[in-house]
Amino acid sequence: MNPLFKLIVLVFMLTLGSTALAAGLPAPSGELIKRGQYLSHLGDCVACHTDKGGKPMAGGLELKTPFGALYSTNITPDKATGIGGYSFEQFDRAMRKGIAADGHNLYPAMPYPSYSKMSPEDMQALYQYLIFGVAPVEMENLQSQMKWPYNIRWGLSFWNILFGGGKPFSADATQTNEWNRGAYIVQGLGHCGSCHTPRGILFEEKAMSQEGSSGRYFLAGSTVDSWHAVNLRNLWSASEIVAFLKTGRNQHATAYGAMTEVIGLSTQHFTDQDLTAMAVYLKSLSNEGEKPSQPIVPIEKTQLYKTVDGLAYVQFCSTCHRDDGKGVSKLFPPLAGNKSILSEDPTSVIHVVLSGWRSAETKTHTRAVGMPEYGSLSDQELAGIITFIRSSWGNASSAVTADQVATARGQIHLEAQSSTKFVTPRFSKMLDKSNSGQLVYGMRLMSETGVLLPGNVGNSLNCSSCHTNAGTVAQASPFVGVAAQFPAYAPRAGKMIDLEDRINGCFKRSMNGKALAKDSVEMKAMVAYMKWVNGSYKKDELIPGRGVGKIDKTLIPETANGKVIYQAQCTVCHGANGEGVKQSDGRYVFPMVWGDESFNLGAGMARTYTAAAFIKQNMPMGHSTKFPLGQGGSLSDQEAVDVAEYFTHMGRPDFSDKTKDWPEGGKPKDARY
Template sequence: MKIHLISLSLGAVLLAGSASAQDDLTERGRYIATASDCVACHTGNADKPFAGNHVIASPVGDIVATNITPSKTYGIGSYTEAQFSDAVRRGVRADGANLYPAMPYTAFAKLTDEDMHALYAYFMRGVEPVEEPSAQTSLPFPFNIRASMVGWNLLFRDTATYQPDPSKTDAWNRGAYLVQGAAHCSTCHTPRGALMQELDDKFLAGAQVGAWYAPDITSDPETGIGSWSKDEIISYLQTGRAEGRAQAGGSMAEAVEHSFSKLKTEDLEAIATYLADVPASSGAKKEGRFDQGQPGNMTASFRGLDTAPSGLAAGAQVYSANCASCHGINGTGTKDQYYPSLFHNSATTGSNASNFIAAVLNGVDRNTDEGHVFMPPFGTQVNSFNSLTDEEIAQLTNYASTQFGHRSFDVDASDVAQVRAGGPSPNLLQMVRLLMGIGAVVIVLLLALVLLRRRKS
């Protein structure tokens, strides 16, 4: 009897130990999924995380993220671990079809086998299945042919996992692993070539991403973040703002809210260590993006006029009516910088006005442990907030750049309309169709030559 009881007790201990190990593995996978910000793209309805139906705008059309819950009918519940790894790191689904690189498998390829094992455990055991299908992606020809991705992958897909640099510190290597892999920073911050491939020689040098511009985050002290301290980088990732530097909006605000703000401090320190060592971007130097401008206002330029003001005075009037109540008539913001200063602010300077325009059009909305940060969108009528026209936003943008920045913005209503429509559209689709048209003409001519030769013979 004692032997039997001892056996039962030992079995219970082993089962408890096994369950604990599984829990630890699942928790590790949850952390990797958080670092990878999977929820941002694969969640269309906040009440149904990972159930898909989130629409991702791409240069070739809208791509609908799929259901990645463990539903065996509509999600990935029937995926083996090898199939899951192929989807995440190779961009190939269980049925053999290719994923579009809106799924950043080119970055996730760097994830280690151990992390992939944990990630699989999390999605299979730590995520609630949602028994609903996601909408299908429908792209224009020829991009609707997923097999076309085979050629793109042959040219641009690197399947190598991250290899630590023995000459660097553990913190540097951890930061490199996160930046290059899970956090997939280059997906947004690296410029792309004619075929939408990342330009490796311009790693993290800044790129247009839809309506927003993902800025240079290399160690360049002028155009990048080389002048930031590590504490400022960490603060920005944790809260979405670095006082006197920048504030996160758009997809970066989502990344801060869902991913970076939930990472361990030591991982944020590792990211800051690595970014401080990324080679400065090449190209002509421009004035710094962070130390520019001073407080001031131009209210005297439009008050008491018998006619509507024009030029900078018109922008000053738009600012006074819509922005001054939060950011201050002189652009100083509030004392606690909840509403930030508009001088010493990257949004009001630089060579690209997209972020200022997009913030005005779309607003800013992010949640972190620091609290809820909200700026209403002025591109649409929301409650009592007015909707500004493209012309008014252009006037406001030019005024803000002149009063608080380097006078580097010179935009008109058409520039605002482009951002309102989702940003500049690469001519990839037109280029591919042109090449296909040329190819068709060549084929027709070759066939005609063959027929002529046959007739002569």
């Protein structure tokens, strides 16, 4: 839900009423306060009335509107700066009529037309909670920064006459109690229509319920502040709606934008009965004119790799959303058949791609995951990727243009990205080369090694498991500048080796498999691809982002702490027992990190400090939203060393040729043999 429409009780109360001081009221029962607290969750009060890093309900959060900036007010019971002097009558009038204690009109950014539907009993309970159940905080309210003529409040009287609050909710005798409860929440405190109902020319919601000739507009979807709130009418099944509101995700989608905040602060706290009631009500709404869902149609891989936009999708999106667009269950949302993706208005998908995404943190999903901010990609690149997504796997929505991306970019405040000198090679540029087919095949061998070379791979890993995105990510063993360094002396082998030897070392160690013939088509394709990714770098030249970064090797690992970190941050992708995550066809999405199908003792990743450096820069996956990837920042050196020590020393395959390593000496202290 957009903060623009969530500014609630007592906005702009700079002059507090003095009648019926709360201090003179008898304290209500604990049950009434508890009931009021629950109602505050239904209304998501804390979201607007708590500044980032501020104290709960103390206000100060900036809410940007097309007409200027508003600041949420202090609604704690502090007498000097909060609402400690409010009578219930003043509170009730502000909530139902949008009129403050001193008589001035509140901006309709506060959804008092929705709050007016609250029952008198619920209004009283909410009041009692705010007065007696919230800790008082002395915090002066900030002046609004509305532009002329919107800073003239008396004009709002006319708006209120036309669109202001009405009577409390009246139950429909033809419907069940459950349906009526759902309608009461959705239309009232839940104020779902504030974002999901289109607005008229005077910024009014075109409908406040499903009733009447205008009822077809209620919850039919609306675009505001660079987000498109989807059509909620008959969106999913009732159980799927409940799952989404409780966890922020279901088999069709995950919450994005401000909706993640709504899930985290509000709907996850609803009772199952209330969530079900809301779902029953929403499911009952007809969705006239909606296009029928299209069946998911698999993409032929040969087609996926033949276009600029397809290759861009493979490089930047497929790791999480997969080649088939189905995502990863309970982690990354599907793109195939996703109604947010397919919306006629592509504003939200453009916004997410530009500014990144982070899942809601809930009681059932404490580990949030996210996607990078791809705002550093060009407008044309992003338009191509989004168009590809909206037209693949049976999706059939209109193309997105570079101009649309540019418009959205101008409306969104994007965080400054790292000034890293590493330049991400673009897969799509391979199509410009005369040997493009060979290069694309080499890239695929890096990403789908086990599928394309089952006789050479003996575990759940691919080359991209360590060389992220086929070696195009800084600090994740990128191939940029690598080919130029060979032939080279390898201390572990005790001799000069060529690039083919180095590749085969990975097959035998990291993938616990067998070497490729050096003259094979596959080896030649992999070498050709690595030389292409190498770019113009020469031997011994300083290469930004090379390797896996640095780690403090003087740190002493704390294995017990490593286990705690692993369970908190790593299990979502690699399993509680290191077993990895598989997709429906049995193939691994994320590999085993110990056990029979993990890397063996001879792999570089089996060494504590090598693994720690990689982890610090690249893990936990989906934790950072920075782009380019490989910038770390989630774990400290000590934490990375601890978790690396924990999982690298779990059981894994032996390496038969380990006795041949480091024949000239120099074996690292963290070698496993």
